[in-house]
Amino acid sequence: MTKKKIVVMGFMGGCPIAGVIWQHIHYIVGLQRLGHDVHYIEDSARYAYNPITFDLNEDYSYAVKILAKLAAQFGFEGRWAYCARYLPGHDCTGMEKKRIVELYKEADAILNVCGTQEFNDDLLQSGNILYVESDPGVEQIKVDKGERTTIDYLKKHRALFTFGESVGTEAFPVPMHGFRWLPTRQPVVTDFWKTSAPPEPGAVFSSIANWSTSGLKDIEWRGEKYLWSKSLEFLRFIEAPKAAGEEFELASTLPDAATRENFLANKWRFVSPVEMSVDYNLYTDYIRRSKGEFTVAKDQYVRLKTGWFSDRSACYLAAGRPVITQQTGFTHYYGGGGKGLFAFENVEEIAEAARAIRADYAAHSRAAFDLAREHFEAEKVLASLLERADV
Numbered sequence: 001m002t003k004k005k006i007v008v009m010g011f012m013g014g015c016p017i018a019g020v021i022w023q024h025i026h027y028i029v030g031l032q033r034l035g036h037d038v039h040y041i042e043d044s045a046r047y048a049y050n051p052i053t054f055d056l057n058e059d060y061s062y063a064v065k066i067l068a069k070l071a072a073q074f075g076f077e078g079r080w081a082y083c084a085r086y087l088p089g090h091d092c093t094g095m096e097k098k099r100i101v102e103l104y105k106e107a108d109a110i111l112n113v114c115g116t117q118e119f120n121d122d123l124l125q126s127g128n129i130l131y132v133e134s135d136p137g138v139e140q141i142k143v144d145k146g147e148r149t150t151i152d153y154l155k156k157h158r159a160l161f162t163f164g165e166s167v168g169t170e171a172f173p174v175p176m177h178g179f180r181w182l183p184t185r186q187p188v189v190t191d192f193w194k195t196s197a198p199p200e201p202g203a204v205f206s207s208i209a210n211w212s213t214s215g216l217k218d219i220e221w222r223g224e225k226y227l228w229s230k231s232l233e234f235l236r237f238i239e240a241p242k243a244a245g246e247e248f249e250l251a252s253t254l255p256d257a258a259t260r261e262n263f264l265a266n267k268w269r270f271v272s273p274v275e276m277s278v279d280y281n282l283y284t285d286y287i288r289r290s291k292g293e294f295t296v297a298k299d300q301y302v303r304l305k306t307g308w309f310s311d312r313s314a315c316y317l318a319a320g321r322p323v324i325t326q327q328t329g330f331t332h333y334y335g336g337g338g339k340g341l342f343a344f345e346n347v348e349e350i351a352e353a354a355r356a357i358r359a360d361y362a363a364h365s366r367a368a369f370d371l372a373r374e375h376f377e378a379e380k381v382l383a384s385l386l387e388r389a390d391v
Helices: 018-033 061-074 097-106 138-144 148-155 231-236 240-244 257-264 274-278 280-289 299-303 311-318 347-359 361-375 378-388
Strands: 005-009 037-044 048-050 055-057 080-084 091-093 109-113 129-133 159-162 181-183 205-208 219-221 224-226 248-251 268-271 292-295 323-326 341-344
Touching (some): 018 037, 018 378
Parallel strands (some): 005 037, 205 248
């Protein structure tokens, strides 16, 4: 493969929580391992979030601090920038603005990770911007509803990729209107997660989740409302631990005491997500200490049959931790063999998966890691993405 100059654009400085950080680091390191010249740039008019103080304002010092730390740890020193485009001088740290603009012109590809990057005149000098969508459904519905801002935004990209691997197929109900969506999935550098140590006795199935994000990307389509939240799905399967004969743990903050008591009565337990959200190493340790993952998917992903799969679940697999997760259609592409990864649509299937894992944990642990290597290894995922984008 010919060495390319690639810019990764995202929001791990502006929203420096562990899951977001790992999502981006896998792109940077995976592209480095393919031999490319990789730069990371945030060039945004959005205020930066500080997870220590919970503030969202024009002070971007924490963003710069975390990006410098990540660059030193993952080998992109001198190749990163944070540009606060909301300030009059577009203050830039890490690289000068002049160099950022040069990179926009020179880059063979600019990856708009999670589709969060706003366009500006400098960035639009590139014709090589690739849209990488992690949340399928909303943008496709907006296009179907004729929302001009979304249509114009998407058209500014050289290629469109989505974690919704069923988007554009007969399984996905939303019309494409001439847009070509290419399937992709979260790249994972599996050796960052791999561990030869089995979980400690007493380890449980766990997951990490925002309790409710409804309202952020909820959308109405053809008379129905599709929610961008897992909360209702967790409530639908609140009896899962009791049915599975297991205790499940959720790293999340519930909205009220009554909801918490309902979960506790069904063999759930809770831990605070705050520390592991701030410290990406604690996030990794939490996944490795778990017996496996039990989780649900957002309402949108399930009812639209998107074929989406969680980036966090891919990390559990890479740690050799079996995953029990809600069916979105992903088993049409991988994970339908009943080893290491289980999709469910009802409580009985959750119980069956838990029993199978208990019966031969070592085999399911090996299968989980093998699935991660086969389907999510960063070099494979990213080489395929670049090839299909003709980079």
